[in-house]
Structures are given as C-alpha cells and as structure tokens.
Amino acid sequence: MKFKFEYHDNDERQSIIDEHSDKFLIEEQNITEGNFLIFSDVPNMVLETEIATQKEQLTQIKKGQVVTNQLIVENTTAQQDLLELLIEMGVI
Numbered sequence: 001m002k003f004k005f006e007y008h009d010n011d012e013r014q015s016i017i018d019e020h021s022d023k024f025l026i027e028e029q030n031i032t033e034g035n036f037l038i039f040s041d042v043p044n045m046v047l048e049t050e051i052a053t054q055k056e057q058l059t060q061i062k063k064g065q066v067v068t069n070q071l072i073v074e075n076t077t078a079q080q081d082l083l084e085l086l087i088e089m090g091v092i
Helices: 010-019 045-089
Strands: 002-007 024-031 034-040
Touching: 002 010, 010 034
Parallel strands: none
Antiparallel strands: 002 034, 024 034
C-alpha cells in the first residue's frame, strides 16, 4: 500500500519522514500542486535490485583495484631487479 503526505517546508518534510520511519520512502514529488512524500509499507523491489547491482559492481571494482595494485607492485619489483642486474653487469 502507498501513502502520500504533503509538506510545506523542510522541517515538516523531516517530521513526516521521522513519523513514518517504519515505511519505505519510495518517491518525492515537487510539483505545482505541492510537495509530496510517497511511502510504501513494502520495499521497492526495483530500488533494492538496483542497490544490489551497484554493490556487486563496487565489489568488482574493488577486486580490480586490488589486482591492479598487485600488478603495480610486481612491475616495480621487476624494474628494480632489472636495474640491479644491469648495474651488476656494468651496463649502467
């Protein structure tokens, strides 16, 4: 079920949100007829799916960053090893 509440200022808006913390805020309308907050007693499945997808994407990005950091360390180590070898050979 959806519940629609009109508000006139930010204090009233926050008060409505606080009063209905047991519900899910699914939409806010700022239209010529007024300002409205729309709540639902069930979560918005589209929003929850989108959040889950974004969390998964963030996890993949973090994993990619870890791999990138490991490759940078390996590359730096290889460059240092090569430099030491060149110095030992008297090339540099």
